[in-house]
Amino acid sequence: MNAGQYFATMARYNLWATRRLCEHVDALSDDDYRRDAGLFFKSVHGTLGHLLAAEHGLWFPRFAQGMSPTLRLDDELEPDRARLRERLIDGAARWPALIESWPAQRFDGVLAYTSTQGVAMALPFAATLAHVFNHGTHHRGQISAALTGMGQPCPEIDMVWMLQAESRAS
Numbered sequence: 824m825n826a827g828q829y830f831a832t833m834a835r836y837n838l839w840a841t842r843r844l845c846e847h848v849d850a851l852s853d854d855d856y857r858r859d860a861g862l863f864f865k866s867v868h869g870t871l872g873h874l875l876a877a878e879h880g881l882w883f884p885r886f887a888q889g890m891s892p893t894l895r896l897d898d899e900l901e902p903d904r905a906r907l908r909e910r911l912i913d914g915a916a917r918w919p920a921l922i923e924s925w926p927a928q929r930f931d932g933v934l935a936y937t938s939t940q941g942v943a944m945a946l947p948f949a950a951t952l953a954h955v956f957n958h959g960t961h962h963r964g965q966i967s968a969a970l971t972g973m974g975q976p977c978p979e980i981d982m983v984w985m986l987q988a989e990s991r992a993s
Contacts (some may be wrong), residue, residue: 826930826949827922832982833906833923833956834918839988841915844963845908846977847970856904860969867969870962872899879914881939882955887921891937894975922952 824832848867850857859865864873878896884890894900901907930949938944963980971977 825927827925827927828980829960830922830930830952830956831919835955835989836902836985837918838912838961839957839985840982841959843913843978844966845912847938847976848966849908850975851970851973853904855973855975860972861891862965862969864962867966868904868907869897869899870966870969871911872901873897873902874959874962875907875911875914878955878959879910879917880919883914883921885934885936885950886955887917889935893939895939925964979989 848871851867855867857866857868860867862868862870873896876894877896880894880898880900881892881896884892901910930952932948933945934948934951935943935945967977967980
């Protein structure tokens with residue numbers, strides 16, 4: 824599997840796992856959804872909001888347009904629960920086409936951007952893109968643990984479940 828295929832898979836997984844997680848989060852009362860669950864960004868809402876800011880507000884513009892937005896990682900871009908869910912899924916749906924548009928050599932390049940602290944950065948393109956998808960997996964795992972702690976069922980969001988579903992569908 825080449826880098827383009829690998830990251831296309833990761834982008835599909837990111838979208839699939841985000842959808843599945845949101846289906847389980849939908850079952851939470853608003854009190855549980857917004858209460859401090861001991862997560863780094865406190866609540867399920869805060870953690871989902873962080874994913875919107877980081878993955879779609881910061882990283883996507885850096886990769887897609889070479890822009891470095893001036894956001895903080897805890898900026899609340901969407902206070903409305905339903906709209907946040909929609910924006911997360913819509914944002915995740917933009918990554919596959921972007922990745923498929925890049926020539927193979929792009930993955931061997933560098934991503935230049937300005938950090939949230941205003942520092943110029945130049946990092947390996949592929950490794951930094953891997954970070955974006957690993958970061959999402961990390962925070963989805965935190966939310967899954969919070970769901971379990973609240974007595975809710977935990978979604979099956981391991982990538983192998985997506986691969987198995989794709990295999991059955993083909």
